[in-house]
Amino acid sequence: MSSLKNCPAPAKLNLFLHVNGRRADGYHLLQTVFQMIDRCDRLHFDLRADHELRRVNDIPGVPQEQDLIIRAARLLQAEVLKRRGALPPGVDIGIEKVLPMGGGVGGGSSDAATTLMALNHLWQAGLSRQELMDLGLPLGADIPFFIFGQTGFAEGVGEALQPVAAPACWYVVVEPGVAVPTAKIFSSEYLTRDTPLVKITDFSSHYGNRQDNRGFGKNDLQQVATRLFPPVAKAVEWLGAYGDARMTGSGACVFCAFDSEAQADAVLSNVPAAWTAWKAKALTQHPIAEMLK
Incomplete structure (x- = not known):
């Protein structure tokens, strides 16, 4: 080959x-x-x-x-x-x-x-x-x-x-139009570093027994990024009107989970023109796996 x-x-x-x-x-x-x-x-x-x-x-x-x-x-x-x-x-x-x-x-x-x-x-x-x-x-x-x-x-x-198993769902992801340097977030004076440890079973049981659409835990980096980069805060606020919106990684993208592609499409149709946004489906394994067999 x-x-x-x-x-x-x-x-x-x-x-x-x-x-x-x-x-x-x-x-x-x-x-x-x-x-x-x-x-x-x-x-x-x-x-x-x-x-x-x-x-x-x-x-x-x-x-x-x-x-x-x-x-x-x-x-x-x-x-x-x-x-x-x-x-x-x-x-x-x-x-x-x-x-x-x-x-x-x-x-x-x-x-x-x-x-x-x-x-x-x-x-x-x-x-x-x-x-x-x-x-x-x-x-x-x-x-x-x-x-x-x-x-x-x-x-x-x-x-x-x-x-670990996670919900099979669709996501809407919003790009707020800024690039967030990871080092700036992790070195910030606003970052807390003392969130108590959780267990993998805490995550699994949340989704196994959940009665609402809210995700597990939080993103500790989000409070820093939203303070330093107002467009991230605006994206969290806007997408939060449709569900449990949160930032991924050290930012800047913000996402929200939906049970169906139709729900994701409905939200996408309302995204402000100033932002780039897209939908994506959760994957259970890396898509290259089949290619390399």
Whole structure:
């Protein structure tokens, strides 16, 4: 096989996100549930005759050498060299970018995870899922989740994952028109870091026994982002008229769950023209799984 085309890199939503503390090295201790949705970037991989790793299209504001796609490919290339004593072929990587940057939906991390999984397959590198997760973690705390490949209850810095069931539903996601830098949120004086720990059964039992449409827990980063970025606060307020609207990740995207596609469509039809908004369906597993069998 010399190429892999249309490899999906799905968005994620944080159904809740609690900050429980901070390690001595500065990393924050979190608890969250990651939910993949069917809104995806698309990546294309073509093997080269040399060993060069090249992104074949521009992404505004993201130089190739800083791109997580290229950095992930370099990490895996170095790992293959270490294991085999020879470099694998180079790769031309194209990307159709749909997911917003600075939106909290994990676009860059998802692209990097898809790159690691696709190249592991193309190069026949033989790394296990856990080995790929470990390789990707230094690049971004969300990358292991996408390689994990299913709805996950995450702890630690986001790398300690357990599978968990979440509601089968549709989401409306609003992009408020700002990019929120993750570092600015986590370094803010307004961020609390003392939310009590919950158990995976607390999340599961909430949805198993719920009598209303409100989600579990909260997003501790939301209070910071809405204070620093008023457009995020406006999006939360507007979408909150239709249900339990909350921010995903460190922002800026805001989402709300609906039981049916028709309900999501009805809300989408009312979104103010100043915003970009879209609907997406919850996924139970990473859509690349079938491609790499």
